[in-house]
Amino acid sequence: MSRDLSYNGVMSRKSEIMKKAIGIDYSLFESGTIAFDYERMMRETGYTLEEMQEIQKTVNVGNTPILELKNLTALARKIAPAGKGARIFIKDEAANPSGSFKVRRAANAVYHAKKLGYKGVIAATSGNYGAAVAQQAAAAGLKCIIVQECYDSKGVGQPEIIEKARKCEALGAEVIQLTVGPELFYTFLLLLEDTGYFNASLYTPFGIAGVETLGYEIAIQFREKYGKDPDAVVCTNAGGGNLTGTARGLIKAGSSAQIIGASVNLKGLHMASDEQFNKKSFTTGHTGFGMPFTTWPDRSDVPRSAARPLRYIDRYVTINQGEVFYITEVLASLEGEEKGPAGNTSLAAAFALAQEMDKDQMIVVQETEYTGAGKHIQPQLSFARDNGIDIFFGDPREEIPGKNIILPSHPSMIKAVDVDLNKIRISHIKNALATYNIKADEVCDSDMAFLAKETKTDVNFVKEVLSTL
Ligand SMILES: Cc1ncc(COP(=O)(O)O)c(C=O)c1O
Numbered sequence: 001m002s003r004d005l006s007y008n009g010v011m012s013r014k015s016e017i018m019k020k021a022i023g024i025d026y027s028l029f030e031s032g033t034i035a036f037d038y039e040r041m042m043r044e045t046g047y048t049l050e051e052m053q054e055i056q057k058t059v060n061v062g063n064t065p066i067l068e069l070k071n072l073t074a075l076a077r078k079i080a081p082a083g084k085g086a087r088i089f090i091k092d093e094a095a096n097p098s099g100s101f102k103v104r105r106a107a108n109a110v111y112h113a114k115k116l117g118y119k120g121v122i123a124a125t126s127g128n129y130g131a132a133v134a135q136q137a138a139a140a141g142l143k144c145i146i147v148q149e150c151y152d153s154k155g156v157g158q159p160e161i162i163e164k165a166r167k168c169e170a171l172g173a174e175v176i177q178l179t180v181g182p183e184l185f186y187t188f189l190l191l192l193e194d195t196g197y198f199n200a201s202l203y204t205p206f207g208i209a210g211v212e213t214l215g216y217e218i219a220i221q222f223r224e225k226y227g228k229d230p231d232a233v234v235c236t237n238a239g240g241g242n243l244t245g246t247a248r249g250l251i252k253a254g255s256s257a258q259i260i261g262a263s264v265n266l267k268g269l270h271m272a273s274d275e276q277f278n279k280k281s282f283t284t285g286h287t288g289f290g291m292p293f294t295t296w297p298d299r300s301d302v303p304r305s306a307a308r309p310l311r312y313i314d315r316y317v318t319i320n321q322g323e324v325f326y327i328t329e330v331l332a333s334l335e336g337e338e339k340g341p342a343g344n345t346s347l348a349a350a351f352a353l354a355q356e357m358d359k360d361q362m363i364v365v366q367e368t369e370y371t372g373a374g375k376h377i378q379p380q381l382s383f384a385r386d387n388g389i390d391i392f393f394g395d396p397r398e399e400i401p402g403k404n405i406i407l408p409s410h411p412s413m414i415k416a417v418d419v420d421l422n423k424i425r426i427s428h429i430k431n432a433l434a435t436y437n438i439k440a441d442e443v444c445d446s447d448m449a450f451l452a453k454e455t456k457t458d459v460n461f462v463k464e465v466l467s468t469l
Helices: 007-012 014-022 038-045 049-058 070-079 102-115 128-140 159-170 183-195 205-226 241-252 287-295 321-335 341-354 377-386 421-435 445-454 459-468
Strands: 066-068 087-091 120-124 143-151 174-179 232-236 258-264 315-319 362-365 390-394 404-408
Touching: 007 014, 007 183, 014 183, 038 205, 049 102, 049 205, 066 205, 070 087, 070 321, 070 341, 087 205, 087 341, 102 120, 102 128, 102 205, 102 241, 120 128, 120 183, 128 143, 128 159, 143 159, 143 183, 159 174, 159 377, 174 183, 205 241, 205 362, 232 241, 232 341, 241 258, 258 287, 258 341, 287 315, 287 421, 315 341, 315 421, 321 341, 321 377, 321 404, 341 362, 377 390, 421 445, 421 459, 445 459
Parallel strands: 087 362, 120 143, 143 174, 232 258, 232 362, 258 315, 390 404
Antiparallel strands: 066 087
């Protein structure tokens, strides 16, 4: 009998296809309703820190340098109140193969795929992860397919995504470029079914565990070089794996550094809208991913995401597009460092946050990414202008995503805007109830304990929220 290739037919085989393509039986960790055993899943399907360090070392991943940004710190101190202006550092993940921290995830995924005997790997991603998987697959001698949501319906693509396609192809991957819409997941599932390749999802336990080495290295490097841990670590947050893995690594190193998430504010722009797709200048690290994934992580391409940022985040801030463009240029002209947009999102936030901290404190931007052709500020700003976006100097607080990009008239105008974490926590609890179709008075004790862990709160907080629903 021939396969049902209709959209509904393929979707109905989703669980079966995924199980074959990842090799994890997620049902083992389920406990019935909302709760599942996250730590057991991480323990039994991931790798230990030592194993990951070894896997990554063999493929030249990790052990990236820490750089102190003395000139940027001096600028922050010039505009900070007396006695304020923490030292600003970056962990230079652009020094990794493929140019970003994403290769820490890819190294583990590709190692795991090879160990299980898969002939190839597939990843659905428009960003750095595609290049990272392509790079690791090339080195491991596995075939690689990258599925990208790339164009709007007129066939116009974001310069950064187009560049990423080139990079993936240069690294030997087959790149399947799609327009915005639900066909991405459909095509992805069909490809997995047709090829029998491994799903190198961004959200598997081994992928997320791959980022733990990053957090661990930060703690160890700071202790060796500066005799103490950094006070705050800023992580650019989208799907949540970056922050989750880094925080877990820091905790494994015994560090209690404050974990701050940062996303570019794209409020009002709809990610799945064909018309708005090309109105944004950032393809990741923005609130269009950060908000939905933080308030409900299990919306990814695996049944239970290993990226659960709300479990770890201490503070969450947003920063505007114009501020990130501005800090990118400041970094290049004051420090001679050219880095890409996602890491610079955290850098713009760190520049503002350092001004709240004491001079003897240290804040580290947990990752940088490479920049080049399509990722540079010039092609991005030209593309924005071609898409009808006004670009001018002024007060970044007045920026409206999709309408304008406001470059700050003065560096003192760069501000990290706090997101109300309790609102996010309440959304998370509401989403859990909606997903499992449970009423507030039906939530059992074990689900309450789970929701308390998920939201980094306690059972009383969860009970209070439930009583208001
Ligand atoms: C360089 C870089 N930094 C940060 C992020 C955000 O990571 P996550 O989606 O795990 O939150 C991405 C994801 O695309 C990235 O490519």
